[in-house]
Every structure is written in structure tokens, then in C-alpha cells.
Amino acid sequence: MTDQASKSSNSQSTRTLSILVENRFGVLSRIAGLFSARGYNIESLTVAGSSETGLSRITMVVRCQALLAQQILRQVDKLPDTVEAADLTDANCVERELILVRVRAPEGKRTTLLTEAEIFRARVVTATPENYVFEVTGDSGKVEAFLDVVRPYGIDEMVRTGKVALHRNLTARTAENGETASPAAR
Amino acid sequence: MNAQNESKRHPLAGKRMTGAEMMIQVLAQEGVDTVFGYTGGAILPTFDAIFRYNAAHESHQDEQIQLIVPANEQGAGFMAAGYARASGKVGVFIVTSGPAATNSVTPIRDCMADSVPVVLICGQVARNAIGTDAFQEAPVFTIMSACAKHVFLVEEPEDLECTVRTAFEIARSGRPGPVVIDVPKDVQNWEGIFKGEGVLHFRGYENRMKSLSQSRLPLQDSKDFFDLLKNSERPLICAGGGIICGNAANELREFAHAFQIPVVTTLMGIGSIDTTDKLSLHMLGMHGMVYANYAVMDCDFLIVIGARFDDRVAGKVADFAPKARFLAHIDIDAAEIGKVKTVNWSHVGSAREALADLLQHGKGFKKDFSKWLAYLDGLKQQHVCNYDRESNTIQTPHVLECLNEITRGEAIICTGVGQHQMWAAQYLDIRDPRSFLTSGSMGTMGFGLPAAIGAQTAFPDRRVIDIDGDGSMRMNLGELETATTYNLPIKVLVLNNQGDGMVRQWQKLYFGNRFSGSDKSLRKKDFVKTAEADGYAFAMRLTSKDSLKEVLKKFVEFKGPAFLEVMTDQDACVYPMVGPGLGYGEMITGDYILGRDGEENTFEKSANPIDSF
Numbered sequence: 001m002t003d004q005a006s007k008s009s010n011s012q013s014t015r016t017l018s019i020l021v022e023n024r025f026g027v028l029s030r031i032a033g034l035f036s037a038r039g040y041n042i043e044s045l046t047v048a049g050s051s052e053t054g055l056s057r058i059t060m061v062v063r064c065q066a067l068l069a070q071q072i073l074r075q076v077d078k079l080p081d082t083v084e085a086a087d088l089t090d091a092n093c094v095e096r097e098l099i100l101v102r103v104r105a106p107e108g109k110r111t112t113l114l115t116e117a118e119i120f121r122a123r124v125v126t127a128t129p130e131n132y133v134f135e136v137t138g139d140s141g142k143v144e145a146f147l148d149v150v151r152p153y154g155i156d157e158m159v160r161t162g163k164v165a166l167h168r169n170l171t172a173r174t175a176e177n178g179e180t181a182s183p184a185a186r
Numbered sequence: 187m188n189a190q191n192e193s194k195r196h197p198l199a200g201k202r203m204t205g206a207e208m209m210i211q212v213l214a215q216e217g218v219d220t221v222f223g224y225t226g227g228a229i230l231p232t233f234d235a236i237f238r239y240n241a242a243h244e245s246h247q248d249e250q251i252q253l254i255v256p257a258n259e260q261g262a263g264f265m266a267a268g269y270a271r272a273s274g275k276v277g278v279f280i281v282t283s284g285p286a287a288t289n290s291v292t293p294i295r296d297c298m299a300d301s302v303p304v305v306l307i308c309g310q311v312a313r314n315a316i317g318t319d320a321f322q323e324a325p326v327f328t329i330m331s332a333c334a335k336h337v338f339l340v341e342e343p344e345d346l347e348c349t350v351r352t353a354f355e356i357a358r359s360g361r362p363g364p365v366v367i368d369v370p371k372d373v374q375n376w377e378g379i380f381k382g383e384g385v386l387h388f389r390g391y392e393n394r395m396k397s398l399s400q401s402r403l404p405l406q407d408s409k410d411f412f413d414l415l416k417n418s419e420r421p422l423i424c425a426g427g428g429i430i431c432g433n434a435a436n437e438l439r440e441f442a443h444a445f446q447i448p449v450v451t452t453l454m455g456i457g458s459i460d461t462t463d464k465l466s467l468h469m470l471g472m473h474g475m476v477y478a479n480y481a482v483m484d485c486d487f488l489i490v491i492g493a494r495f496d497d498r499v500a501g502k503v504a505d506f507a508p509k510a511r512f513l514a515h516i517d518i519d520a521a522e523i524g525k526v527k528t529v530n531w532s533h534v535g536s537a538r539e540a541l542a543d544l545l546q547h548g549k550g551f552k553k554d555f556s557k558w559l560a561y562l563d564g565l566k567q568q569h570v571c572n573y574d575r576e577s578n579t580i581q582t583p584h585v586l587e588c589l590n591e592i593t594r595g596e597a598i599i600c601t602g603v604g605q606h607q608m609w610a611a612q613y614l615d616i617r618d619p620r621s622f623l624t625s626g627s628m629g630t631m632g633f634g635l636p637a638a639i640g641a642q643t644a645f646p647d648r649r650v651i652d653i654d655g656d657g658s659m660r661m662n663l664g665e666l667e668t669a670t671t672y673n674l675p676i677k678v679l680v681l682n683n684q685g686d687g688m689v690r691q692w693q694k695l696y697f698g699n700r701f702s703g704s705d706k707s708l709r710k711k712d713f714v715k716t717a718e719a720d721g722y723a724f725a726m727r728l729t730s731k732d733s734l735k736e737v738l739k740k741f742v743e744f745k746g747p748a749f750l751e752v753m754t755d756q757d758a759c760v761y762p763m764v765g766p767g768l769g770y771g772e773m774i775t776g777d778y779i780l781g782r783d784g785e786e787n788t789f790e791k792s793a794n795p796i797d798s799f
Contacts (some may be wrong), residue, residue: 074521083390
């Protein structure tokens, strides 16, 4: 393929990408298409409105190596609908994910389960005589740790939003963007 | 509103009209003089609007929009592409929904791959029928999204007018490309108030285009560039299609001459420098000139402008320009910088302005490269392109040499794809930009004939020659008739080697002479009868080389559309050849071109290619 970006030679890692786009018809399929056309599976994807009217923010987690993510982001950055695109993996940012998980909670185990949930600040959002549905918010590490703890009780069902991420401050965002996605703006 | 604004106001602003009429008004506003199109159910209102627009401009024929109807929508697309490539203006084609839209995918992708600005207007089924598997419905937005620079599906009729204007803006700005507008039939029939102005806003894109247009080369960057040049002994420019679509040929020539730097071009860059210029080393790459490839191997500073290290150019990337201590890259597309090769110096911006800035900042820079130039002159004489001149069968390079004596590099040449395309690139002089129109990246067979029709439409008085192979000619054979229908005086030269010659060449090399699917010697097609049936007053077949020059002259100078078939050697191969994925060091020069070690480098000695390409 190329002397610096080849799929096999470099180890893959999980990249968190943040893309601000015009909220128009078909934008998501175009951006997703840039990944699928190269054979990369998107691990998680969230899209919702942003602070600016008419713009949406896409947060995407994809397994690929950093250089390739950068190459794809540059292709994303060419689309007329894209406002900005950045790789937040190594950036100074906060990230969160929300999960709803239905955990088996039989009589007798309920108290210990609740105590353990308390450690993760997981909230019970609904309950039946057989189970609790917990809501947990946190970064990937916290969410995974919580799942490890409740797994022995038995997980019946689960849904996760996928990761969202935001720079800790605005200056960091503009400084990094200048380098990662838009060399044209130099 | 003041008087000045008043005079700028579109005379029809505020008038009530249909969506279809609005589209045609915007086309006129954009300066479109010709559209290529095939009608059908879902685009009928728009074709009707063209008819009525032209009827209303009966007395001012120069204001009419000429409609050229092809045999197939793919033909319309390549005509628009030929028009755009030759003129630099946005080419327009209009087709109906479903099969017409899918027939347009190939030219759209071809335009994307070669950065050609076209706008395609597709009819679509009415909004309430979209997604119901209606008659002649295809998911155009989804299909075209993966192929085009941008796609619009017009859902709000109020946006239609601005959408068409925006499509032109996106097609021609930055790195040019194709834009598709999918217009449901009820949106074409909708009536509303024509505004006469306005575009859709794309915040990110507009900012990027603004920063591109303001991006002059910083003085420090120029200084760094000339430091590299000062420290090099063997600089070489590699000029790509970006020079041509960026209208930077004059600046390139001035730059090369000012600092005495020789120039190789990519296939897409042919014409960026006059190939007869003493600084021109012609084309590099898989079938580039031997001396051009040697120059790339030997240079110590490679300056790549508007080119992107395509696999047919770079071959084995790690071995490309192995002695180049420095690599500089100028491109309008930020995504191309560092995509294939890591470079020491880069600039994102238009080639034209970057070169103008370098010229300005480099005033007074002097370095003597005459030893390098003399060395390259030696290479040029020693490793000149050659072929079997003694053969009894007609050799395509011989035909092209004879043609070149007549056209002298001044015709617009269009080609199909394959051996004849590579030979045309090697053996023809091309003096001006936008004069060698070829499907470079996509390699679409069948490109040549419709592209020639498009180019001739843009320049009715220029000599336009389609150099085609028998395989490529078969692909869009229906368009032969389009040229005679509109009495476009294109010259169609079919070099018939009875099959897909380039495929045959690879089968000889890598598939043990098993000519699976590529041999057409038993085909019954009589091309001359075909041309005659399509109304060509000049239609001839040449089987012997005795009368070649004389017939070629008659053919080229014929007033009106002309067709000439020349029967050529089925077994000839294009040399030199850098096998797919190999380095230039493994270039095969064949039996007739001298290789570097003073011997011919033949297939038998060649390394095994890797199977990536």
C-alpha cells in the first residue's frame, strides 16, 4: 500500500474521532462509507445536535492505526458537509459513555449488589422482583469495571450509547485541530 | 436598494416559474452553453424547460443552450467530461432516474478520480414515491455518495435554485470534481418565485476554500524550498494533472526555465509543459519514457506538483526516487500530502499561486544545473522510445509518429484505455494543456469517443482526434452516430489489434500466454461498415503501411467527421514497462529500447511482480 500507512505493518488501536458536520440528509452514510470502503468496522457511533444550530457532532470509535485514522479524517475533512474533524484519542479530553444494564437480582443478593453498584455510582432506574436495571455513566474503564463486577450476578440485557468525547478546553481544541485535520488552514 | 445592486439583480428575479425552469435559468446564469443529456420519464419537465428556453431565445442563438443527445447516458457523462477537460469550464449532463442514473455512475467516478468538474442533474421519482421501489427508481444518493465529490437530493423545492448554483461552486472549487443533483419529478414541476441569486451554505467547506484561496506561500517556506534547491545537484519536477486543472502551465514553464529544472509529467500532467521543450522529459511511470524513469531514479531533489504518487507512477513506493534526498510536494488537496510518500517540504494550495510565489521569492537565486541537464540530454538520446521498425505488420507507434508529423502537437487528442493510450502518451507531442484527454485514474475503456465529442463541442474549430483501440471503441460504439448527428468533425482513429492488447500483454507476462477473454480475432465486426452506416462520409480501413502517411493526411484534413481503422500488430507490447508493484530498477525496456546496462531488458530477465495491483 504505502511506505508509511499499511494495514498490517502497524499495530491497530482504538481511535476516538470527533467530527462536526452540517445536519443534512445523508451526511452520516457518507462518513460511515469512508470507513466501510476501507474495510474498517465502526465500533461505536453517536450522532446528535451540537451547540451550534444546524450542526451535529459525530463521535466515532474505530479500530485502526493512528496514521490511517488521520488519512481517513483528512478524507472526511474534504466533504462539503464536514465542519471539522479530529482524532481525540491522544488529546486532553473528557469522555463518557452511558449504559443501561439489566442485572439479575434475586432475593438475598440484592443488598450486596446495591452496595457494589454504589461504588460505581450506578443508579437503579427500575426494578422487578427478579432484576434491577442500572444506569452507569463514565469513561470506558469505569463502565467495563462495573460490568465485571455485576457479570457474576447474571446480565440479562444491556444497551450502551457508545462513547462521546469533548476537549477539556477550547484552546486545546483549536490548537490540535490545526495540526491533525486541516493542514490547509496553516 | 441602490442602483448598482439593482443592475446586478437577475432580470427574472421575483418571477413565478417551475423548478425545471429555475434550473435552466441557473445553468444560463452559470454560463452553460451546452448540455449533454438523455431524456426519460422523471426528467421530462426539465427537457421541456430546455426546449422552451431555447424557443424563447430563438432570435439570440448564442444565448441558447445547445442540447447534445448521446446513445447512452454514459456517453453523455464522458461528453460533459471531455467538454470540461478541454475547456476548463464545468461540464453539465442531464439524465432521467433509475437506469439512466446508474449508467452515469461510471463517468461520475471517472471524473472524481481525475478531478474533473461536472454537474449531473438526474431526474428522480416524485418525493412521495421515493423508497417504494417505484418504476425507474434507484437509490441515487446512496450510490453516488461513494463516487462523487458531493451529492444533493432536493427535498425542499425552495432549495432547488440555490442547490444548482452551489453544485457548480463545489464542482469547480478546490480540487475539482463531479457533483450530482437528484431532483424528484414533483420538484421539477413545482412552481415558486425565482430569486435569481443565493447559494446553500457549507460552513466548513467555505472556510477551507477561503483559507485555500488566501494561502500564499509564506516567505520562510520559500526560503526553505530554495535551501533544498541550493543543496541539490540533480533537481527534477514531477508535474501532474493539478497543473492542468489548476491552470498553472504557464507558471510551471516559467518556473522550470527560470531555475533550469527538468520536468517529467504524469499521464494526467501531459501538456503541462510542451513535450518538445528541451526541459521536458515527458511521462514517467509504468509505461513512462525510459529516460524519464531514469531521471526519477537519479534525481536528488524531486519536486512534485499537483500529482499524487499513484501506484502506476510510484510502483514500489519504497524504491521510488531512491536517491532523492529531498522531496517537495505542492497540492491543493491536503489529504494527498504524506498519503503515499513522506515529504520534507510541502505546501497546500493552488499550484498556480504556489509557483508564482516561488518565482517571486526566488528572484536572484542561481545555481548551475547544466551538468545534470547535459547528463539527461544524453539519456534522452540513448534511451529514446522505439519499436520494431522492420516489421511487415503495422506498428501502432509508427501510425502515431506519422500522425504526429501532421498534427505537430496542436490537436486535442482523446484516447481510450490500453496499449494505444500508452503509445499515444509516449509518441505524440502535446504542446498545450487540456490537449491530451484520457481516463487516467479509472482507466475507463470507451472514454475516448464521447470525450472527443465533448471537446469538439467546446472547441468547434479545433482539430479533435480520438485515438482508440478496437476494444475501447466497442464499449461506446453507439456514440459514433452522435458525432455525425451533430456534424462534429471529430477524427476517429481505431487501432485494431483484434483484442484487448494490454490485457494480452499481461497474459503473456504473467499468465503463460493464456489469452482468456482478450482475443477478438474471430469477431465479425466490420468497423468501416459500422461507420458508414452511422453516416461517416470518410470511412476507411488500412491494412498495409505503404499508404499510411497519405491516408492519414486525408483523414485528418477531411472536413467533417472521419473514421479510420488501422489493422495493427496483435502481438506488439508497450515498452518500457515497470511491472506492477515493482521499482523502476526493474524496468523492462524490451527489444528495441536500450536499457541502462547497455542491453535490452526483456521479460525473461524481469522480476516477479507483486500481486497487489
